Amino acid sequence: MPTDFASLRAQFDLPKGVIYLDGNSLGPLPKAAAARVARTITDEWGQMLITGWNKAGWMAQPSNIGDRIARLIGAEAGSVVMGDTLSIKVYQALASALEMNPTRRVILSDIGNFPSDLYMADGLCRTLGQGYTLKTVAPEAVLDAIDDTIAVTMITEVDYRTGRKHDMQAITERAHQHGALTVWDLAHSAGALPVHLAQCNADFAVGCTYKYLNSGPGGPAFIYVAPRHQETARPALSGWLGHAAPFAFDLDYTPGAGIERMRVGTPPVLQLAALEASLDIWDQADMDDVRAQSITLTDRFIAGVEAACPTLTLASPRDGKQRGSQASFRHPEGYAIMQACIAQGVIGDFRAPDILRFGFTPLYTSEQDVDSAITILAKIMETSLWDRPEYKTRAKVT
Incomplete structure (x- = not known):
């Protein structure tokens, strides 16, 4: 049955008079999320207190929700777990992959990757020493740069600035041909387009949930480990909740079974409740549609x-x-133009040095939204409305 996009749109709390084209940065509020979080606060935390870890199933949330996200990214059941931030999950995946490929010292990425991923990789290399290095090439040069020196590729499938999409199948195949492992960042893929981790034979993947998956600001990240690696991948961040028996309070670390070993800190129960409300909407959507x-x-x-x-x-x-699922345009005054758009009710965002970025999420974006946004942007450009001092003052978040 085809996805009913009008029905899905009605399940989001969208402000009147606003055309929201920034779900690729922060998804809007699902209408059911406030009540779902309130129930967690009042009925679970409020009435159950600490017994909520058992009675309300808080401890199982990261794995249960991980399985729901697995459907959206083409992953096997029991291969995805929630928790912590995307940067932490990047670090975990890279560290595990490097340890699994001990004769090599090079992480390959591209200059279009999100800076935080590159920072984490560089920091890990500095910590490890011993000749570990991060190599970056142009996005279109990644495939040819994979050779027998590469330990692991770290690629964001969709470029956060331009929306350019890497070929996961081709890069993974080339990496494996040369004895390298793969780490895929799905921050701009999960919920934006069909992902086929199992089909592509990917090794590791990570992603956030506050963009297309609408878990709210600061929502938890996820990590995927292919089932074939789960009993050998050692978590560099050996957290209490990744232990095989956390409540045995053993002083020595024993990794948990399967994907559970990739848990680190205490689950963000309230944020996971908000994510559950969004995934209820996603359950009504077909990714191909x-x-x-x-x-x-x-x-x-x-x-x-x-x-x-x-x-x-x-x-x-x-x-x-x-x-x-985005369109980006360049202009020397991109920041001011975007601020003028926002003031006129069209919310996108700006990425340095000159990119206006607009995201399109069919769950709540309509063709009428698109046409109205074009009309407003055209007026801004025709009248040079952007050329005002108030639109040129840079805020902390762009």
Whole structure:
């Protein structure tokens, strides 16, 4: 049965008079989330107190919700667990992969990767010493850069600035041909497009949930470990909840079974409750339908902007199959233009040095939203509305 996008849109609490094209940075509030979190606070925390870990199932949340996300990223049951931040999960996956490939010392990534991923990789190399290095190349050069020196590739499937999409199948196959492991960052993939981790034979993957998966600001991350690696991958961050028997209070660490060993800190129970409310909406969506509608909406926006705003230059791939669920345009005054858009009720965001970024999420973005956003952006450009001092003052978050 085709996905009913009008029904899904009605399940989000979208402010009146706002066209929200920034779900690729922070997803909007599902209407059911407030009540779900309130119930967790009042009925569970309030009435059960510490017994909520057992009675309300808090301790099992990371694995149970991990299985729900697994469906959206083409992962096997029991291969995904929730918790901590994306940067921590990147560190965990990289450290495990390097230890599993001990004769090699090079992490391969690309210069379009999200800086935090690169920071974590560089920091890990500095900690390890012994010749470990991070090698970065242009995004289009990744495939050819994979050789017998590479220990692990660390690639974000969809470029956060331009939306350019890497070929997971091809890169994973090349890495394995050369004896390398793969770590995939799905921050701009999970909930944006179909992902096929098991089919592509990926080794590790990580991702956040506060973008397309709508868990709210600061929502927890997830980590995927292929079942074939789960009993050999050693978690570098050996947290209490990743122990085989945390309540035995053993002074020596024994890794938990399977994906459970990748747990580190206490589960963020309230944030996971909000995520559950969003996943209830996702259970009503087919990812292939979402992808098709995403390409339709983004193509419509690109065509409209190029026709009406000739001074904006497309930064995203023109072919919808080669990009994620966003459209990015370049302009020297990109920051001011985006601030003018936001003031006029079209919310996107800006990425340095010159990119205006617009996200398209079919769960709540309609063709009418797209057309109205084009009209507003065209007026801003035609009248140079952006050329005001108040739109040029940089805020901490862009």
